[in-house]
Amino acid sequence: MSDTKNPSDKTLGVTPSKTLTLKRPVEQGVVRQSFSHGRSKAVVVEKVKRRVIGPGEKDHAPAAPAAPATSAPSPRPAPSAPAATQSRRPAPQRPSSGGMVLRTLTDEERDARLHALTEAKKREEEDRRRAEEEARRRAEREAREKAEREAAEARQREEEERRRQEEERKRRAEEEAKRRLGAEEARPAASRPAGEARPGAAAPGRPAAPARAGEGVPPRRAAGAPPALARGPLPEADEMGRGARRPGAGPRSGMAARPAPAPKAPKTPGDERRRGRLTVASATLGEEERTHSAAAFRRRLQRMKGSVSAEPKEKLSREVIIPETITIQELANRMAERGVDVIRLLMRQGEMHKITDVIDADTAQLIAEEMGHTVKRVAESDVEEGLFDAPDAEETLQPRPPVVTIMGHVDHGKTSLLDAIRHANVVAGEAGGITQHIGAYQVTSPLGGKITFIDTPGHAAFTAMRARGAKVTDIVVLVVAADDGVMPQTVEAINHAKAAGVPLIVAINKIDKPDANPQRVRTELLQHEVVVESMGGETLEFEVSAKVGTNLDKLLEGLQLQAEVLELKANPDRSAEGTVIEAKLDRGRGPVATVLVQRGTLRVGDIVVAGAEWGRVRALIADTGDQIREAAPSMPAEVLGFNGTPEAGDRVAVVESEARAREITGYRQRQRRERMAARGSGQARSLADMMRDLKEGAGRKEFTLVVKGDVQGSVEAIVGALEKVGNEEVAARVIHSGVGGITESDITLAEASGAAVIGFNVRANKEAREAAERAGVEIRYYNIIYDLVDDVKQAMSGMLAPTLREHTLGSAEILEIFSVSKVGKVAGCRVTEGVVQRGAHVRLIRDNVVIHEGKLSQLKRFKDDAKEVVAGQECGMSFESYQDMRAGDVIECYRVEEIKRTL
Template sequence: MTETNDKDGRKSLSLNKPLEAKKTAGGNSQVRQSFTHGRTKTVQVEVRKKRGAAGALGTQKPNTATTAPSTATAKKTLSVAKPVAKAPAAPAQKKSSEDKQAPLLTTDEKAARAAALAGAREQNIKDAERKVIEDAARLEEEKRLAAEQAAEEKVAAAAAKKAAKRRSPEERRLAEEAEALRLTEEENAAKNAQVAVHREKTKSAAKADDSAAEASSAPRRAARSAPADDQPAPDNAPSGRKKQVKSSRSGGGDERTTPARKTDEPRRRAGRLTIGDALNDRGPKQRSLASIRRARKKQQQHSSEPAQKIFREVTIPEVISVQELANRMTERSVDVIKSLMKLGIMATASQTIDADTAELVVEELGHTAKRIAESDVEIGLGGEDEDVTENLVPRAPVVAVMGHVDHGKTSLLDALRKSDVVAGEAGGITQHIGAYQVTLANGSEITFLDTPGHEAFTAMRMRGAQVTDIVILVVAADDSVMPQTIEAIKHAKAAEVPIIVAINKCDKPAADPNKVRQELLQHEIFVEDMGGDVLDVEVSATKGTGLDKLQEAIMLQAELLELKANPDRSAQGTVVEAKLETGRGMVATVLVSRGTLRVGDHFVMGTAMGKVRALLDYRGQQVKEAGPSVPVEVLGIQGAPVAGDDFAVTESEGKAKEIAEYRQRLDKTKKVTATARGTIEQMFSAIKEGSVDELPVVIKADVQGSAEAISNSLEKLGTDEVAVKILYSGVGGITESDIALATASRAIIIAFNTRANKQARDEAAQEGIDIQYYSVIYNVIDDMKALLSGMLAPTLNENFLGYAEIKEVFNISKLGKIGGCIVTEGNVKRGAKVRLLRDNVVIHEGTLATLKRFKDEVKEVKSGMECGMAFENYHDLQVGDFIECFEIEEVARQL
């Protein structure tokens, strides 16, 4: 099918070869058209005469040459008939009714039709203008809503940014991915809205153009359709389901509209097909995080609103770095450094500043400073400081038994609690604190603490006096007041606790209680018999006499003190003793001062912490809880507490751990400071007096108190020349780690009431480490003193032997000069030390190399005899010189 031009210049359709038309019953023809890709279509064909000027005037002549499909005689128009559209006309050569003239319109009809067409055109133009105005108003409203939404999103983004700082990296990553997905969806929605608005505008403009075109072509359509108004539509005309093919006068050709692709339909795939695209498991394409960051940065740069500064409450510890301070204020480190420079402090971001300087910087930048200290973690430990009087109930008195060694403290305690503990103690002395509870006949309870009496246990006696309510001073009636008795009196007075004097061993023939009372007067202990206010009781632990009076004195003193405590609160107390046991771990003897200790409580004691796994009373039986003045053994300790540490129950495990870590850091700092100070002092001492010989020692004991006592005793043995260096002091058995420590320093291991396991013994034998086992502290001190004495340099004593005068000097070629001498005083020995005196001035001091009488070598020459003498490496001998002969004797020193 080709395009041809008629004589009027209008385009029309023509066929390269005639189409085969199939006649129908109504006189019309049907033509089957073929298109590309095998498509065909059947259309109705009607032949209509061309209407010229003659036809318009009613002078149209009948067409006589309509049988041939020529463009000169007729115009063939191919169209799809519609029920309401133009009525199809029958071919000219088959139908004679076409010769009828079309009716002419009157002037009034033409004017009315033109007016109607003009009014419709104006109405269409007004509708188009109103549509454009409504679209503009809708766009302005959308812009306003978008601006409000952007402002709300900005505020939400700022809040999200604050919250993101407190999020974990995983949470921040998920939040960024969700934000990226949200932004992508918003962009797609905005694009779809723009496309919809553009399509609506295009449709409105096209509708306006169509309306105008329809208004302009209405007269022509009316004129063309007038002759066919009375003709009915053919029965077989298409009902609008098929595509219409129209001939255009202006351009000609086929006009087929391509349907636009819907926005929700997927685009046609372009490029290579990948596995991910085929499986479609990647999901919708999202905007990258880098793109989102760039967009946000660009938005911030173009934002006209200045960023508002947020003022914060800044927590300032005792020491803080510049960078950390800047982070807490959300300020740049450069600004903080500038503030420090204004204060005259030159510091970098990594350097630390004190709390006072940090507070000045915080206030200068407009923030609020809040000072805290690292020790604030202990605030609130143990609950309220003071208990309400209504909650207090009476408690049992805590009594410490103190005195000198072998004055009968433990025997007296055994008599009170009807048990034998002395048989289990090495050497018959108490070497650690024991806590016991005694129930009297009237139901009253008394808690006893048995303290050691040896001078090495001074610290243990001091702790015993500090945690008790009453001190029983035991003095033997057949002995006098001893040094440890005086020390116990001083501890009791320092702790400000009342004293009850128990004069023991009154059953012995040599007992003299009045002598004890008189000696106590020298130390300001005035008993009642001497007109004082201190109670004294004469007792005998072996016979059991006077024990009831002692119990009455204790209860009377307790009533005067009005001892009360609150059991309905978290427990607090003191660590009496600590030890490491096989199978149970670290075990501590705790004396509860107030509150109630229960199984499962979290606690902190010194630098150790833990959870109460079990409570054992002094009999070894398990109990569920322990109230005030009750001594119990606590299991479940993490760490190594020291006897005398405070014990407190915390509300949670985290609180206990935090306090324990703080105390460990504090203890480590103190040790480092003390070590550094000692090192400097030792350096100056070594410069002044020379180096000090040290004896390295590793101490392992059964309980913490014994290890502490041994350490203090050995440190006191040191002098300016020799000293004991304690590498480690702990409790428990000897392990491989102790052997390794001793091997590194070639130290001696002291095992007090403890033993080494098989692996440790084998390793010690292989490395040659000496392990000394002891059960009595006397032996430890004596042996260490002997070792230190052996390390002392011996004393050198000079013993005078005699004088010899040089009478003649002989020069021998092979031997050098030899003096011919006569012994004037004492005797001279070969190999002895000699001094050469010239005019009573020492010229040389050395060793006698040769001593001869005549030609023979002799060992000794006595006074009045002549001999020949020669010095080692010295030959300046003159006649008249005197030779002083002496010897050096080494004498061992003792500490």
């Protein structure tokens, strides 16, 4: 023992970590006991001193002797309740000369003592509650373990019963086998002759052959054992290969006797291993009964289960999504079936396929339904479901500005009127003062509201632009010049407005000119079912002048009032939808599309899809050139960020992810390729057309072109105008059209197809110019669509075959035929009318039937060559490569004139 510590405090005290105790008026000590493996234990020992009893204390009992400090003291019994109560009371002070006097507790010590007792009661209550919870858990665990033991015992009893039945069946099988073997042994013994000796036994008069060392014959055969096993091994079997001995013969001379083999060590019970097949004989000869191992028993159960027909598993019926085309492997994966099963089913139907073959949706549906699955047919176009025209709740709609389209004939002042409203000068930027681009602008009306204007070209080639403007508009303003009246494009604009079902407002422009006649315009509009208000109709009309600004404010007020009547509303708090008004390829900014937002709000960072192109909005630019963060409904804005130039007129929609955008654009690109292939195959002539062209003598000629423009709308208009140019003999064929400058690839394509390159408001780069010079490809630049169409018409006119026109010169009658050496037959003729010229075209007519057409090779007057012979004179004529002439035939002379054709 070591580390003894004796505290010196013998008074009443309170410790924070222990309960309140009343220390004995004896000395205590803590002794630490050391054990093996480094363990130790602290033990509290008490040392009691003997008290000296003085007078007056004789009735007290002597103190107990001190306990030895050798081991841990035995625990003291807990004091009873009355004793504890008496110990808490202050003891009376009795004066004694040799005793200890206890002082009275103070209020602080009493409060501390009560607090300690209260805490002790709480801890005891918590310990009791924890003990009850532990006892409950222990009881539940024991009940659960008991149930498990009972289940295990039940399973063990069932296993023992099964083993007992198996042993009973095996015992019966062994008894049956013994009975059959005994019957077979008794049958040969009964049929053997009486004097015949058993093989291996001694013959009469001859001693039996001695057994080999270490071998003995059993005294009797075991019941039920086979004869071969009961007799033991034959000695002849050991001598094979070295000459077998006869039974009973001794060893050969000169050969030593074979040593006897050492006896085999007996097998220990723990070293037994099953070798060979377990038979009835081997099982009965052994000292112990041999049984099957657990592995053999499991194999036997497996064989028994395999022999019984397994119940077919319940197949799961799945809903298989089948697109328009699908491979056999993908179909099998979606049905969770084997691919060979699908191919086998197809083979039953007489179709041979590989697992990678593609089948149509109808065949896939038949296969899936045959295999017990349900089918959900989907089309490739389903990727566009929910992309456009999702309905909005009525409470989410808010008023939006109207979209007004300015339409009319060329040079009637549409752009000038819009410039006067916007206080801009767009006309100055157009080549020749002719609008060839579609533009979108937003202005503020005098009433305070905003109005979005769309300006359309008036040229006949820009029909698609006007149709696109009427499609996205709310109100159409028809501009008619007061000095010109209703023109073809004016009528076309009226038809577009009627087809779109939008209200029409007539603006009679150029009233400031001296020859202006607004009443003429009103009268001409009646022919096209447009009745203005001044003539009792419902169509608003305004007499304006873009040059001096007359009545422009009235026009804007009328537009605002018309918009209020229409009650135009849209939901700005949703994904944006709109239409591409114009698109172009900017060298510095990339593809730029002018988008008119129709629903929702388009913001920077949105993922948008337009036709076969998609992209993330990198920037939004207003019509004033300022960058904006978002575009509200009815607001035009230039969108930057497309990965390609979209087509004008494509609808724009915001999608939730790039994966959805790629899926939609991939489908649209495949559709566009199919349309282009169909269009190309449609342009190819059929065999009947080729045969007709060959019969007529010439096929249809094509004027191939490569067109590049600055904006999508201009390219669309140029291609549409060129497709209309031509006739049944010659036609223009645009093999490629695009937006942007002329590149080297365009020159390569033109060289391969023999085409000319046309640039509209674009130029070729340096590499393209050098490649065009090397290849001899012509590049023509234009900025006015009139000049472009006229030049193409003129070039195509040169490809037309000229018109041949005949002019009759005269006729002659053959009087006599002369044969001239080295010349052939010469016809002596008299000119009856007109003149006959040398080298002219002639026809030989016999009995009013033309029998030859050719040229006049020689014309002689007597013996001299003559250039022409007039009527009434005689001459000699000879034809080129023709000699069959007779007297009385008529010769008709004429001249063929070629007239150049134009488109």
